[in-house]
Amino acid sequence: MRINWTSVVVDDQQKALQFYTETLGFRVKHNIPLGEHAWITVVSEEAPEGTELVLEPAGHPAVVPFRKALVEDGIPYTAFAVDDVEAEHERLVAEGVRFVQPPTDLGTVITAVFDDTCGNLIQIMEEKGQP
Numbered sequence: 207m208r209i210n211w212t213s214v215v216v217d218d219q220q221k222a223l224q225f226y227t228e229t230l231g232f233r234v235k236h237n238i239p240l241g242e243h244a245w246i247t248v249v250s251e252e253a254p255e256g257t258e259l260v261l262e263p264a265g266h267p268a269v270v271p272f273r274k275a276l277v278e279d280g281i282p283y284t285a286f287a288v289d290d291v292e293a294e295h296e297r298l299v300a301e302g303v304r305f306v307q308p309p310t311d312l313g314t315v316i317t318a319v320f321d322d323t324c325g326n327l328i329q330i331m332e333e334k335g336q337p
Contacts, residue, residue: 211260212257212260213261214259214324215262216261216263216325217264219243219261221324225324233249234248235247282327282329285330286328288332291317291318291332292316304321306320316331317329317332
C-alpha cells in the first residue's frame with residue numbers, strides 16, 4: 207500500500223491552480239474537466255512521479271464549517287516539507303503570501319504557516335538534523 211493522492215479542499219479550483227503552481231512552484235500533473243469542476247492534481251518539481259496533491263472543490267456542506275474551525279484555531283490543513291523554512295518564507299513573502307505564523311523553531315522541526323488564498327492554512331516544515 208502507498209499514498210498516491212492526498213487532497214486539499216479549495217474554494218476556487220482555478221485560483222488554487224494558479225497559486226499552487228505560480229506561487230508555490232508545483233507543476234500540473236492532471237487537469238481533466240468534469241462538468242462544473244475538474245480533476246486537478248499538482249506534484250512537486252522535485253518529485254514529479256511522487257504523491258499528487260488533488261485541488262478538491264469545496265462543494266460538500268461539511269467542508270465550510272470544518273475549514274472555518276481549522277482556520278479559526280490556526281490549524282494547518284496540511285504540511286509541505288522544505289529544505290530551508292527561512293529561505294522559503296522569504297521567497298513566499300516576496301511573492302505576497304501572508305503568513306500567520308513566522309518561522310518557528312519547535313525543537314526537531316522549524317515550521318511556518320501561511321494562508322493559501324483558497325480557504326486553508328498550510329504549514330511548511332523543515333526537519334532539523336539530530337545533534
